[in-house]
Amino acid sequence: MPTKVEMEKIVSLCRRRGFIFPSSEIYGGLSSCWDYGPLGVELKRNVKQAWWRAVVQERDDMVGMDASILMHPQTWVASGHVEGFSDPLVECKSCHLRWRSDDLEGDNCPSCGGELTEPRLFNLMFKTFMGPIEKEANIVYLRPETAQGMLVNFQNVVNTTRKRLPFGIAQIGKAFRNEITTGNFIFRSREFDQMEIEFFVKPGTDKEWFNYWLEERLNWYVKLGIKKENLRLRQHAKEELAHYARECYDIDYLFPMGWAELEGIANRGDFDLVQHAKCSGKSLNYLDEETKEHIVPYVIEPSAGVDRSVLAVLCDAYDEEQDEDEIRVLLHLQPSLAPIKVAVLPLSRREKLVAVAKKIYADLRQCWMVNYDDTQSIGRRYRRQDEIGTPFCVTIDFQSLEDEQVTIRERDTMNQIRIPISELKTTLQAKMDGESLLVLPPGGKIWKIEREEG
Ligand code: GAP
Numbered sequence: 001m002p003t004k005v006e007m008e009k010i011v012s013l014c015r016r017r018g019f020i021f022p023s024s025e026i027y028g029g030l031s032s033c034w035d036y037g038p039l040g041v042e043l044k045r046n047v048k049q050a051w052w053r054a055v056v057q058e059r060d061d062m063v064g065m066d067a068s069i070l071m072h073p074q075t076w077v078a079s080g081h082v083e084g085f086s087d088p089l090v091e092c093k094s095c096h097l098r099w100r101s102d103d104l105e106g107d108n109c110p111s112c113g114g115e116l117t118e119p120r121l122f123n124l125m126f127k128t129f130m131g132p133i134e135k136e137a138n139i140v141y142l143r144p145e146t147a148q149g150m151l152v153n154f155q156n157v158v159n160t161t162r163k164r165l166p167f168g169i170a171q172i173g174k175a176f177r178n179e180i181t182t183g184n185f186i187f188r189s190r191e192f193d194q195m196e197i198e199f200f201v202k203p204g205t206d207k208e209w210f211n212y213w214l215e216e217r218l219n220w221y222v223k224l225g226i227k228k229e230n231l232r233l234r235q236h237a238k239e240e241l242a243h244y245a246r247e248c249y250d251i252d253y254l255f256p257m258g259w260a261e262l263e264g265i266a267n268r269g270d271f272d273l274v275q276h277a278k279c280s281g282k283s284l285n286y287l288d289e290e291t292k293e294h295i296v297p298y299v300i301e302p303s304a305g306v307d308r309s310v311l312a313v314l315c316d317a318y319d320e321e322q323d324e325d326e327i328r329v330l331l332h333l334q335p336s337l338a339p340i341k342v343a344v345l346p347l348s349r350r351e352k353l354v355a356v357a358k359k360i361y362a363d364l365r366q367c368w369m370v371n372y373d374d375t376q377s378i379g380r381r382y383r384r385q386d387e388i389g390t391p392f393c394v395t396i397d398f399q400s401l402e403d404e405q406v407t408i409r410e411r412d413t414m415n416q417i418r419i420p421i422s423e424l425k426t427t428l429q430a431k432m433d434g435e436s437l438l439v440l441p442p443g444g445k446i447w448k449i450e451r452e453e454g
Pocket of ligand 1 (some may be wrong): 191261
């Protein structure tokens with residue numbers, strides 16, 4: 001059964017609150033291209049940062065890199081993309097809409113029922129020209145995956161970092177595919193971001209490392225706050241395997257349209273290094289210091305989509321609660337992912353109160369992304385923050401001028417504590433790190449209990 005939220009609600013929230021807009025909207029949009037707005041860019045950055053932290057910063061067997069999008073065109077000959085990165089395309093003879101034939105259930109056009117042409121292969125790589133002359137010899141491709149940038153740099157990384165097997169290279173960056181069928185919001189677009197790892201291992205240890213990465217990557221999504229029951233592993237059947245893959249699993253998420261791929265984890269064997277060595281004439285061997293033999297490492301590749309992770313996080317966090325006669329929309333984002341961590345809300349616009357509130361606002365901004373909001377009732381302001389997933393609201397009232405204390409309200413429980421302003425930063429940090437709201441700093445008190453902590 002698909003997740004309880006419908007895609008329209010996610011699209012509408014993203015549009016309304018500035019997470020994601022259609023690309024070049026004032027010109028009518030550009031099919032399957034999207035612009036991340038002020039909140040979306042923060043959420044996306046936080047997802048990328050969580051990945052980088054888990055796979056690069058916290059590991060000593062991984063290094064990062066950032067390769068250029070345009071690569072030598074021979075790269076794509078060696079990798080098999082020029083020859084084989086194609087989808088079977090059919091066209092309706094009546095309405096001329098084009099479809100991927102392997103996506104179709106019947107033999108006729110899903111739009112008008114018309115007769116379809118025979119399938120022909122359509123290469124998904126975008127082409128452009130290097131330099132001022134648009135001729136065949138100057139064709140370069142916008143990379144369809146970030147992977148090759150790391151694979152062709154294998155020897156550079158070994159030589160400059162002295163990493164020994166097993167070790168990996170990680171990269172986050174743009175990829176481009178001229179997809180035939182797009183849709184489901186940011187799930188399948190023509191320009192997207194990937195987070196990829198090429199993990200180099202000794203042949204013979206590849207199965208063990210493949211299993212390791214399956215578990216590691218599945219757990220990463222759970223740590224991100226995605227519910228376990230909305231995730232699954234799916235093994236590729238033999239006929240489904242990409243040309244380079246010996247074995248492959250997808251990590252699927254239960255999106256509103258059903259189970260679909262979040263990330264692919266493939267055992268690429270020695271396919272890429274052998275191919276690049278052959279086409280470039282450069283040795284990509286590795287000297288095994290134990291056996292003194294030259295070997296070609298095998299590659300385990302966990303390859304995730306940033307945009308699909310963002311979409312899964314949004315779908316999983318979305319919630320609606322009946323609150324008296326209103327619906328409270330909220331995003332249960334964990335603090336590390338929330339675009340805005342804290343909202344500062346003065347109860348009035350009176351000068352003395354504003355001065356205190358603005359000082360707190362300036363102070364907290366040194367640590368986190370913070371919103372300041374002094375328009376409309378406090379209830380409405382809380383709702384606005386709930387809807388964008390802000391975990392904590394700090395309210396400054398007239399009593400704050402006397403007792404130098406403020407209240408912290410937590411998004412999910414709506415419980416409140418009141419604490420000294422001098423304790424605010426350390427208390428907020430502790431709550432973001434997972435401490436219960438009801439653990440109080442010196443001088444703090446419980447202010448309002450709306451519900452039990454879950
Ligand atoms: N290097 C291997 C590779 O690129 P892939 O399964 O084609 O493998 C990896 O892509 C991930 O990139 C997918 O699991 C998905 O998250 C993301 N991805 C692929 N095509 C996409 C598209 N058109 N729009 C958004 N994300 C996409």
